[in-house]
Amino acid sequence: MAHYKLRKAEPEDVTDILRLIKELAKIVEKEDQVMLTEKDLLEDGFGEHPFYHCIVAEVPAEQQKVEGYSVIGFAMYYFTYDPWIGKLLYLEDFFVMKEYRCLGIGSEILKNLSVTALKSGCHSMHFIVAQSNEASINFYKRRGALDLSLAEGWRLFRIDKQCLLNLSAEE
Amino acid sequence: MANFILRKAEPKDVSDILRLIKELAKYEEMEEQVILTENDLLEDGFGDHPFYHCIVAEVPKEKGTNGFTVIGFAMYYFTYDPWIGKLLYLEDFYVMKEYRGFGIGSQILKELSHTAVKTRCSSMHFIVAEWNKPSIEFYKRRGASDLSLEEGWRLFKIDKQSLMKMMAEE
Secondary structure (H helix, E strand, O other): OOOOEEEEOOHHHHHHHHHHHHHHHHHOOOHHHOOOOHHHHHHHHHOOOOOOEEEEEEOOHHHOOOOOOOEEEEEEEEEEEEOOOEEEEEEEEEEEOHHHOOOOHHHHHHHHHHHHHHHOOOOEEEEEEEOOOHHHHHHHHOOOOEEHHHHHOEEEEEEEHHHHHHHHHOO | OOOOEEEEOOHHHHHHHHHHHHHHHHHOOOHHHOOOOHHHHHHHHHOOOOOOEEEEEEOOHHHOEOOEOEEEEEEEEEEEEOOOEEEEEEEEEEEOHHHOOOOHHHHHHHHHHHHHHHOOOOEEEEEEEOOOHHHHHHHHOOOOEEHHHHHOEEEEEEEHHHHHHHHHOO
16 A cells, blocks of 8 residues: 655645646646646745645655656645635645555545644535536545535636626726 | 715624625525624634635715615635636625615626736636526626536535544544
8 A cells, every 4th residue: 555645735846736737637638728837836825825725645755656756646725705604615626646546545635624624613615526527526425525506506607807807997 | 876985894894794794695595594703704804814805885874774884795705726826706795775776786896807807816706596597697797607507517515514524534
């Protein structure tokens, strides 16, 4: 069984974080839509006001299955706010490299996030999953996740930058 | 037409913010589910690390209803998309019934758009209940796209009980 450890991401991890973000995007064939750079990740995650937090999963050099990479999984999260119940932990991205799956690393990351959520006074954890991603949906449902879109009819909307610019310029 | 101003919420606004949160929840027939207190709103919004931001809409005292001069609000915070970076997330948005039709809602959304652009957010996200046709139309008229429809996103929750269960597992 792989030895690994979970730890808070540090500034020097931004290269690996970006690599894993792109690997996850590649799975859904959207790697070209990743515009973020290491510099963005550095400023946005490790400046005075972090816009996100990361946990990384790391294996010792002698356990590497893919040469050169010791950071083999990550979870990106931040805190959101529900006006009825207060703080929530929002899980934004969650990925373990293919070569390291089924070793309990994903479960351990989720457990770590649960501890963080409860320690920070969060009421629950929220996240979105594509309805086509049955494997992830089952992973989360096995851990007690409830589909709020199904149960309560919530739909996610976006107003993109062009429309924001139009709206802010209107008389 | 109503005279009104929009401004950043201050600590003294937490009573009005909670009142409006409850009014909006009442509209959704969920008022008893609001367990947040003024103290929570104060600590969470005006401490060292604010978890939310608010804009409030205010009318002059003599135009107020039952003594209320704060007659609308929007609650938002910043989220992060791992492909494009910062986003502005609109969490709650409400104008009292008596003050609708004066363009206050549009002005609030314009203000939020300005904030989003100024803070270099790539877009604004929010959720709307699929039965809430007036709100869906309001947002679609301003260019909103339904990502749940287009991309199949579904919102999930793991509640406190399940988080505690996971925490305790070996």
